[in-house]
Amino acid sequence: xxxxxxxxxxxxxxxxxxxxxxxxxxxxxxxxxxxxxxxxxxxxxxxxxxxxxxxxxxxxxxxxxxxxxxxxxxxxxxxxxxxxxxxxxxxxxxxxxxxxxxxxxxxxxxxxxxxxxxxxxxxxxxxxxxxxxxxxxxxxxxxxxxxxxxxxxxx
Amino acid sequence: xxxxxxxxxxxxxxxxxxxxxxxxxxxxxxxxxxxxxxxxxxxxxxxxxxxxxxxxxxxxxxxxxxxxxxxxxxxxxxxxxxxxxxxxxxxxxxxxxxxxxxxxxxxxxxxxxxxxxxxxxxxxxxxxxxxxxxxxxxxxxxxxxxxxxxxxxxxxxxxxxxxxxxxxxxxxxxxxxxxxxxxxxxxxxxxxxxxxxxxxxxxxxxxxxxxxxxxxxxxxxxxxxxxxxxxxxxxxxxxxxxxx
Amino acid sequence: xxxxxxxxxxxxxxxxxxxxxxxxxxxxxxxxxxxxxxxxxxxxxxxxxxxxxxxxxxxxxxxxxxxxxxxxxxxxxxxxxxxxxxxxxxxxxxxxxxxxxxxxxxxxxxxxxxxxxxxxxxxxxxxxxxxxxxxxxxxxxxxxxxxxxxxxxxxxxxxxxxxxxxxxxxxxxxxxxxxxxxxxxxxxxxxxxxxxxxxxxxxxxxxxxxxxxxxxxxxxxxxxxxxxxxxxxxxxxxxxxxxxxxxxxxxxxxxxxxxxxxxxxxxxxxxxxxxxxxxxxxxxxxxxxxxxxxxxxxxxxxxxxxxxxxxxxxxxxxxxxxxxxxxxxxxxxxxxxxxxxxxxxxxxxxxxxxxxxxxxxxxxxxxxxxxxxxxxxxxxxxxxxxxxxxxx
Numbered sequence: 001x002x003x004x005x006x007x008x009x010x011x012x013x014x015x016x017x018x019x020x021x022x023x024x025x026x027x028x029x030x031x032x033x034x035x036x037x038x039x040x041x042x043x044x045x046x047x048x049x050x051x052x053x054x055x056x057x058x059x060x061x062x063x064x065x066x067x068x069x070x071x072x073x074x075x076x077x078x079x080x081x082x083x084x085x086x087x088x089x090x091x092x093x094x095x096x097x098x099x100x101x102x103x104x105x106x107x108x109x110x111x112x113x114x115x116x117x118x119x120x121x122x123x124x125x126x127x128x129x130x131x132x133x134x135x136x137x138x139x140x141x142x143x144x145x146x147x148x149x150x151x152x153x154x155x
Numbered sequence: 156x157x158x159x160x161x162x163x164x165x166x167x168x169x170x171x172x173x174x175x176x177x178x179x180x181x182x183x184x185x186x187x188x189x190x191x192x193x194x195x196x197x198x199x200x201x202x203x204x205x206x207x208x209x210x211x212x213x214x215x216x217x218x219x220x221x222x223x224x225x226x227x228x229x230x231x232x233x234x235x236x237x238x239x240x241x242x243x244x245x246x247x248x249x250x251x252x253x254x255x256x257x258x259x260x261x262x263x264x265x266x267x268x269x270x271x272x273x274x275x276x277x278x279x280x281x282x283x284x285x286x287x288x289x290x291x292x293x294x295x296x297x298x299x300x301x302x303x304x305x306x307x308x309x310x311x312x313x314x315x316x317x318x319x320x321x322x323x324x325x326x327x328x329x330x331x332x333x334x335x336x337x338x339x340x341x342x343x344x345x346x347x348x349x350x351x352x353x354x355x356x357x358x359x360x361x362x363x364x365x366x367x368x369x370x371x372x373x374x375x376x377x378x379x380x381x382x383x384x385x386x387x388x389x390x391x392x393x394x395x396x397x398x399x
Numbered sequence: 400x401x402x403x404x405x406x407x408x409x410x411x412x413x414x415x416x417x418x419x420x421x422x423x424x425x426x427x428x429x430x431x432x433x434x435x436x437x438x439x440x441x442x443x444x445x446x447x448x449x450x451x452x453x454x455x456x457x458x459x460x461x462x463x464x465x466x467x468x469x470x471x472x473x474x475x476x477x478x479x480x481x482x483x484x485x486x487x488x489x490x491x492x493x494x495x496x497x498x499x500x501x502x503x504x505x506x507x508x509x510x511x512x513x514x515x516x517x518x519x520x521x522x523x524x525x526x527x528x529x530x531x532x533x534x535x536x537x538x539x540x541x542x543x544x545x546x547x548x549x550x551x552x553x554x555x556x557x558x559x560x561x562x563x564x565x566x567x568x569x570x571x572x573x574x575x576x577x578x579x580x581x582x583x584x585x586x587x588x589x590x591x592x593x594x595x596x597x598x599x600x601x602x603x604x605x606x607x608x609x610x611x612x613x614x615x616x617x618x619x620x621x622x623x624x625x626x627x628x629x630x631x632x633x634x635x636x637x638x639x640x641x642x643x644x645x646x647x648x649x650x651x652x653x654x655x656x657x658x659x660x661x662x663x664x665x666x667x668x669x670x671x672x673x674x675x676x677x678x679x680x681x682x683x684x685x686x687x688x689x690x691x692x693x694x695x696x697x698x699x700x701x702x703x704x705x706x707x708x709x710x711x712x713x714x715x716x717x718x719x720x721x722x723x724x725x726x727x728x729x730x731x732x733x734x735x736x737x738x739x740x741x742x743x744x745x746x747x748x749x750x751x752x753x754x755x756x757x758x759x760x761x762x763x764x765x766x767x768x769x770x771x772x773x774x775x776x777x778x779x780x781x782x783x784x785x786x787x788x789x790x791x
Contacts, residue, residue, distance in 0.1 A: 306474015
């Protein structure tokens with residue numbers, strides 16, 4: 001086999017070789033710099049996920065200002081119910097307490113969502129049939145939401 | 156509210172503390188967080204869940220979840236038994252976002268099962284991602300890199316728990332992030348924060364003093380689809396055997 | 400969206416559409432066409448030689464078109480290069496990108512180039528205009544078509560085909576593995592999946608070349624080489640037997656073991672997938688062609704009868720194998736992983752992943768093939784003249 005008869009094969013190999021080198025060069029430009037920092041992913045992604053803005057301030061933020069409410073709540077049945085569960089996301093309010101005010105709550109929907117009687121709910125959980133329970137009165141006519149048990153909470 | 160001077164003197168430092176915890180969305184403000192010190196999981200107590208849907212609403216608001224898609228959802232199981240044969244009915248109206256319609260079925264075994272990403276230690280979704288757009292963080296949270304995801308949806312097919320979806324506008328995969336942006340600053344997840352009965356609780360499996368970690372040591376807990384050996388870190392207390 | 404029973408809320412909408420059905424169908428044709436071509440080159444089955452070049456060009460046309468349904472499906476097609484930049488080695492999809500590239504460049508393109516090199520050099524000298532430039536580029540600057548050079552080409556080509564056979568197996572077996580390795584989905588997860596995909600690919604590829612050979616010869620007003628056609632049909636028959644056996648094995652195994660997914664899947668096959676699986680894939684697409692081809696193998700039928708049966712079988716086969724891909728991809732998403740419910744697939748028409756682009760992408764490889772046939776005629780010069788003058 002004379003080399004000149006196989007020259008075209010070497011040329012083809014050359015074309016492929018150039019293509020491969022081009023790929024390697026392009027790769028150095030296109031792979032993000034932080035890729036592989038912690039594993040097979042962009043290290044910057046962790047920073048980006050962490051930077052997501054917060055909507056719920058968390059009960060500790062509320063309690064820092066509203067310690068009077070905490071005093072009442074911590075002694076009642078809703079001690080473990082966090083503020084924003086009923087009051088909604090309030091990070092913006094904690095951020096700027098004077099200008100951002102929490103929305104007024106729709107008591108009718110709110111209390112019923114947890115406390116409407118259903119055989120699917122755990123038996124020991126306090127639940128009532130709302131239509132038969134209060135003769136049309138709103139829940140907070142008799143119950144104080146921050147400490148709802150009637151013995152201590154009656155208005 | 157009438158602001159007396161005494162009130163004001165209490166308010167200002169308190170507001171400063173609150174401000175700190177809010178502004179800590181930037182990593183520089185949470186410089187003490189070391190990923191190597193944490194290994195995150197979650198405990199769901201079926202016996203405490205009342206199906207109110209607060210978790211679903213809270214997650215949707217915290218994470219701007221689009222309508223019709225769910226990073227977390229609640230299922231209601233109703234099991235009727237006749238002569239030893241079980242008949243199972245499950246529903247999840249709008250993911251349980253507004254609770255469930257009441258039922259009055261005294262003979263039926265019924266309960267709620269909150270679901271979300273299991274943050275698997277041997278995550279099958281991470282295994283199949285062709286480019287490294289989804290990954291397990293060093294502290295055990297399975298996350299998605301929205302800027303890198305191709306939207307091929309292989310991860311959505313590979314997840315046995317149905318917790319992933321494609322964002323209809325961003326065209327990238329999405330799922331529960333265990334509120335990573337919150338937990339790195341010492342807050343709990345939006346769903347746990349808003350659960351009124353404590354049915355959902357964040358767990359740090361590397362922290363020996365974590366009360367949930369303690370609970371896991373003394374109670375029999377289950378994971379979903381254990382035969383798939385995903386290393387799921389979403390533990391259930393009181394999970395019935397029929398739940399898939 | 401109408402569901403039956405319970406689906407996890409995020410499962411209701413299907414993730415992989417008809418475009419993802421099309422993709423394994425197209426790559427399957429590639430693998431099958433190539434195996435047919437290699438029958439002549441490596442196993443020296445002389446009878447099928449007339450289809451050799453056509454099979455290679457068919458494989459190339461379909462392989463070039465195959466990535467397009469994927470690109471159309473991606474949420475961010477502009478990021479698809481990431482699969483080559485940072486491939487995740489544990490991902491079958493990522494590794495497939497390299498298998499595809501290997502097969503395209505190192506096998507198919509090289510083999511076609513080596514086989515056509517003499518014609519390319521001649522055409523580079525005899526053609527005019529743009530075509531001349533194209534041919535000249537394809538010669539990579541070498542015009543050596545001496546006996547010795549061509550002998551070297553032949554030898555190297557043989558080696559490339561030899562490597563090409565396991566590469567073709569890898570190409571389509573990998574696609575099967577992409578589904579078969581998903582433990583979350585009991586309809587997909589089986590070690591048989593790559594093997595079933597491979598053999599159904601071979602069946603579809605052989606059937607496609609059979610049909611294309613018949614159609615092109617009709618268009619060129621050339622007589623069909625019956626010895627060739629009978630041989631192709633014979634290999635189609637044998638491959639079909641193996642394919643059918645594998646699919647029946649999967650079915651019988653599922654029914655016998657009856658694991659927790661079985662009742663849900665069984666119900667799905669009897670209802671949502673009844674037409675596409677039982678009627679089209681199994682009865683019309685597998686059993687009917689096997690019986691018909693079996694008849695041609697056993698009885699001595701006249702040429703005209705055989706041609707008609709082969710044409711019919713070819714069409715039924717392609718329809719059946721497309722249905723098989725549909726049943727795997729779409730079927731795998733119609734049932735809930737809770738085993739308690741089903742959803743429906745709503746296919747759009749003129750949407751990004753709708754019926755219209757699917758049809759267009761199925762026809763595109765035929766257009767590419769037409770261009771390739773014009774550029775690199777599969778037949779000898781005399782035959783090529785006839786082809787050109789008949790306005791083909």
